[in-house]
Amino acid sequence: xxxxxxxxxxxxxxxxxxxxxxxxxxxxxxxxxxxxxxxxxxxxxxxxxxxxxxxxxxxxxxxxxxxxxxxxxxxxxxxxxxxxxxxxxxxxxxxxxxxxxxxxxxxxxxxxx
Amino acid sequence: xxxxxxxxxxxxxxxxxxxxxxxxxxxxxxxxxxxxxxxxxxxxxxxxxxxxxxxxxxxxxxxxxxxxxxxxxxxxxxxxxxxxxxxxxxxxxxxxxxxxxxxxxxxxxxxxxx
Numbered sequence: 001x002x003x004x005x006x007x008x009x010x011x012x013x014x015x016x017x018x019x020x021x022x023x024x025x026x027x028x029x030x031x032x033x034x035x036x037x038x039x040x041x042x043x044x045x046x047x048x049x050x051x052x053x054x055x056x057x058x059x060x061x062x063x064x065x066x067x068x069x070x071x072x073x074x075x076x077x078x079x080x081x082x083x084x085x086x087x088x089x090x091x092x093x094x095x096x097x098x099x100x101x102x103x104x105x106x107x108x109x110x111x112x113x
Numbered sequence: 114x115x116x117x118x119x120x121x122x123x124x125x126x127x128x129x130x131x132x133x134x135x136x137x138x139x140x141x142x143x144x145x146x147x148x149x150x151x152x153x154x155x156x157x158x159x160x161x162x163x164x165x166x167x168x169x170x171x172x173x174x175x176x177x178x179x180x181x182x183x184x185x186x187x188x189x190x191x192x193x194x195x196x197x198x199x200x201x202x203x204x205x206x207x208x209x210x211x212x213x214x215x216x217x218x219x220x221x222x223x224x225x226x227x
Contacts, residue, residue: 009153034215043117043203044156045219090155092216100171101146101216105155 002027004015004093014112019063019078021107023091026072034092034101035065046091050074061062061085086111116140117219119204132191134222136204143208145187146216147171147179150201162187183189196227 007022025031032051036044048059055067061084065076074091091104132183138145142195144163148156148171158171168179176198180188187206191198201223205216 006155036218041122041221043220044205044216045218049215069219100158100161103148103155103156 001097002031002093002095002102004091004102004104004109006087006089006091009018010108010110012110012112013081015083016080019076019081019085019109021076021089021091023037023074023076023104024072025074025091025093027093027095032094033065033067034094035059035063035074035076036090036092038088038090038106040087047076047089059068081109081111083111083113085109116214117204117206117217119202119219120221121222123223123225126191126194126223127227128195130162130181130191130194130226132224132226134189134191134202134204134224136187136189136206136219137185138187138208138217139185140208140217141184142206142217143183143184144206146205146207147177147187148203148205149198150203150221156203159189164208172218194224198224199214199226200224 005024026051034049035047038044048057050067058064065080088106090110092104117138136210147159162168166177178190202223203221204219207214207216
């Protein structure tokens with residue numbers, strides 16, 4: 001069975017410090033993985049995606065994520081947090097043979113001035 | 114710029130009412146999805162459609178139905194609204210048959226059932 005686990009429901013960082021949002025997945029097949037961001041009262045916006053090409057994926061707004069098959073992880077990082085990064089972040093999994101996307105429960109990022 | 118629009122941002126309905134949530138995409142996407150989002154539960158798939166007039170149940174279809182008569186439009190129907198259907202509803206679309214395609218989301222409809 002496929003599943004996604006976001007290990008932290010809330011993360012707080014100071015402005016200018018690194019961000020790490022953790023995502024582990026379980027899949028019997030080769031996965032595609034996505035990170036989305038949701039600002040208050042908005043829909044989800046794609047940050048980046050992994051589709052079996054490069055394992056280090058760069059996204060918008062300085063975010064990147066590394067696919068580690070041995071650890072079944074796809075953690076999201078950013079070297080320096082900005083106040084505008086405060087939002088909720090969702091990790092998402094899909095696999096071949098299905099139209100379904102499986103979302104994690106989300107991580108709310110707080111950025112302190 | 115790609116667009117997924119939802120008919121209402123906020124909706125208040127009474128228990129037992131029939132509720133229609135409309136979603137339109139302008140990207141000629143084959144696939145469309147309805148999710149509900151609740152705090153601490155993430156996004157849960159209600160129904161999806163991979164072609165006109167085709168629909169598939171997601172993880173929580175009970176109490177909901179859908180309609181897709183045209184490629185660009187996907188409607189979610191609450192046959193008899195109940196208070197436990199108070200939630201944020203998100204529509205999304207994606208193109209093609211492959212698994213590499215991201216979803217594009219609408220802004221959401223916050224439904225309150227009283």
